[in-house]
Amino acid sequence: MLLSDQWTDFDYTRRLAEGGLRFADLFDQHNEHRIFFPRLIFFLDYLVANNTNTVDLTFNVLIAAGTLFSILALYRKLEKDRGVYLGFAAIGTAILFSLSQRENFLWGFQVQFFGAVAAAAGAFLAFAVSIERARRGVAAMGPRCLAYVLVLVDTYTLSNGILAAFLLIPMALALRAGRAIVLATLGWALLLAVSYFLNFHPVQGHSPYLYSLTHPLDYLGYLSGYLGNLVTCLGMAEPLRSRAAILLGAIGLLLTLAALARSLRTWDEPPARVALLALMLFVLGTAMLTALGRITFGMEQAFSGRYVTPVSVFWVAHICYWAPLRRLRDGLGLGLALAGAVVVVGLTLCAVKGHLRGWQEGNAQALTTAKARDAILSDVRDVSTYQSVFPVAEVIVQHVPFMRNHHLSVFADPDNRLLGQKPDWLAVTLANRCIGAFDLTALLSSSGGELSLAATGWAWDQARGKAVARLLFTDAAGMVVGYAGGGWPRPDVRLAIPAVRSGAVGWTGFLKAAPATLVRAYALLPGHRACVVGEKITPSDDSHLVPLSSLGTAISVSSAPALSGGWSQDGQNAAAGSLSLDEVVYGSWSGADGNVGEMRVGPFTATHSRIAFPMVTGPHAENQVAVLLDAETGIELRRYPLFTSLTWTGLEIQLPEAAVGKAVVLEFRDQGTGWGEWSAVGGLHEVVPDNPTP
Known part of the structure; x- marks a missing residue:
């Protein structure tokens, strides 16, 4: 499943498939970056794995392993005690592979965040090796050329990669590499910079660079918060979280300045230690550049999970730099060693807690992504669900037909291409294999005689003792009309049914079917076997959304609405905004999603068979309903x-023939106590027939 920026960058893969891609297109900017090498990995994922992220996620792990290898190779050159080396190597591994970096490890597009620090670490290692070889009188051209290649890769992986090329220059000076090597390194860095900034255009919407110059304290605070963002995994509340991050980042800044001062004072450091210092400065420079462009976005931006990767490298480099310098024979040395141990223990704790928290958040993200997958597979355009994987739903809609036709991404699995088909293996189902329920359907939209529905329920595979992972829906003719995914929390089921041994047996999905038709939910089992979970009759096609501008004359109601429970005037969530029409609004939120209740409007008499009213709901409208009652x-x-509907719109409803010209009441009911379950409505309006009788 594509996530986030993968949807916009998929255009390049599409052009590759259609034969319209030019080599120069690979250097196009993505924000301020030129992600040439990551795009090659994306293309490999297309060619080998049909855009399923298999190659992308594999590279994420392999590149992170490459970073660890480079740092530990440098550390091994400095550390004499094998036991100490193995201990700190384990700590470094825990930090670099913590799921506090969940956003990068689990999103295929984030390969460049691993690639940027990996290429820098590899380049500094290769350059240090070239100096060591030259000092021993051994040919050094190979590792030096490798360093130059790696800074090229870094430059065209992420924008901060250009820093690696320029950091090779002070490395060459500090290690006394010789004038020729210094000039060659300078020339290569300048060439990369010129090629990178050729036809470069600034990114709109980022922080003005002058802002940082006029707000130096804010800049320093953001920079420190960025370098200390590992502590955000501890789950502290604000303002303690920001203060802790700034404190840890300030310690990192001071340690980096101390390491730099040490190198400038002696000018005789081992190449491996200079390489580790260069890696610290690379991440520090990355933080400085990020602050320049993101400072006005707030400290929360500095705590983004994507930035945990370079910061993790920053701290592991510090550990490997300072550990070999420990002195345990005097009081000062013991004190510094104790202070360092406290920092290392704290970083390790952050990595462990971040890993556990990342695991939980990763599971939640997997459910959200699976929900979007099933909406796409079911051909149901649910904007809020689409926006959980990319903020602009139209971009997803644009690419889905191409993916379906070429069996890419979610359509790579043949079982995800059954929509509109009648699989033979569904004709024979396993009796008593599953228990479950088809609980609810929520009408999302209606078009062309078809309803788009969201559906929920629960399912348990008794033979395997597991929650059902995938389901599909069929209509009365046995045609597949939708998909659903399991694993959602339903603790109530486990409490009510002892045979169910998991609290995550819920499922949610989508389907498209005709009004008032039977729909059956099947649990998909290994080996193309299935069992029936439940069935539902779809709602009648008697309501649909309309623009607010289409609402007609207001219907006269003799009295104010009768409110009960959570309903109140202007009781909508503030996120919904105010209604553009000049009329009174009533809502059931009234301060909490868990509020329930009813609002009775009427009695009133409708002169036409259709009426409409403004409405808005929270993210979940499954338990929001309007009921038409006979007033007498x-x-x-x-x-x-x-x-x-997360924004104000109109809902037009079809009245039964017996209700036209008769006194009726419309009762709005909020029966949902969960997150996002609320609704709000305005006044009632007439809808003039399309072809009124003269």
């Missing part, structure tokens, strides 16, 4: 589920 008898005439 209280008998329910029709029920209308509310659509999920």
Whole structure:
């Protein structure tokens, strides 16, 4: 499943597949970056794994391993005690592979965040080896050329990669590499800079660079927070979280300045130690550049998970730099060693807690991504679900037909291409293999005689003792009409049914079907076997969304609405904004998603068979409904589920023939206590027939 920026960059893969890609296109800017080498990895994922992220995620791990190898190779040259080396190597591994970097490890597009620091670490290692070989009178051209190649890779992996090329210059000076090598290194860095900034254009929407110059304290705070962002994994609340991050970052800054002062004072450091200092300065420079362009986005931006990767490298480089310099024979040395041990223990704790927290967040992200996958597979355009994987739903809609036709990404699996088909293996189901329920359907939209629905329920595979991972829906003819994914929290099921041994047996999915038709949910089992989980009749096609501008004359209601429970005037969540029409609004949020209740509007008399009203809901409208009642008898005439709509829109409903010209009441009910379950409505309006009788 593509995530985030992969959706926009997929255009390059598409052009490659269609034969319209030029070599120069690979150097196009992505924000301020020229991600030439990451795009090659994306193309490999397309050619080998059909854009399933298999290659991308494999490279994420391999590149992180390359970074670890480079740092530990430098550390091994400095550390004499094998036991100490192995201990700090284990700590460095824990920090560099912590799932506090979940955003980078689990998103295929983030390969460049690993690549930038890996190429820099490899370049500094290769350059240090070339100096060592030259001092021993051994040919050094090979590792030096490798260093130059790696800074080229770094430059065209992420924008901060250009720093690696320029850091080779002070490395050459500090290690007394000779005038020819210094000039060659300078020339190569300048050439890379010129090639990178040729036809470069500034990125709109980023912080003005002058802002940092006029707000130096804010800049220093952001920079320190960036370098200390590992502590955010401890789950501290604000403002303690920001203060702890700034404190740790300030310690990192002071340690970096101390290491730099040491090198400038002696000018006789081992190449490996100079290389580790260069790596620290590379991450520090990265933080400085990030602060220049992101400072006005707030400290939260500095705590982004993507930046944990370079910061992790920064601290592991510090550990490997300072550990071999320990002095345990005097009081000062013991004190400094104790202070360093406290920092190392703290960093390790951050890595471990970050890993556990990242695992939990990764599972939650997997559920959200699977939900978007099933909406795409079911051909249901649910904007809020699409936006969970990319903020502009239209970009996803644009690429999905191409992916479906070429069996890419989520369509690479043949079982994900069953929409509109009647699989033979569904004709024979396993009796008593599964238990479960098809609980709810929520109407999302209606078009061309088809309803787009969201569906929820639960399912348990009794034979395997596991929650069901995948489901699909069929209509009365046995045609596949949608998909669902399992693993969602349903602790109530486990409490009610002892045979169910997991609290994550819920499922959620999407389907498209005709109104008032039978839909059956099947649990997919290994070996193309299935069992029935439940069935539902889809709602009638008697309501749909309309623009607010199409609402007609207001319907006269003799009295104010009767409110109960959480309903109140202007009771919508502030995120919904105010209604553009000049009328009173009532909502069920009233300060909390868990509020429930009813609002009775009427009695009123409708002169036409269709009426409409403004409405808005929270992210979940499954338990929001409007019920039409006979004003005299209280008998329910029709029920209308509310659509999920995060912005104000109109809902047009079709009244039963018996309700036209008769006194009726419209009762709005909020029956949902979960997150995002609320609704708000305005006044009732007439809808004039399309072809009124003269």
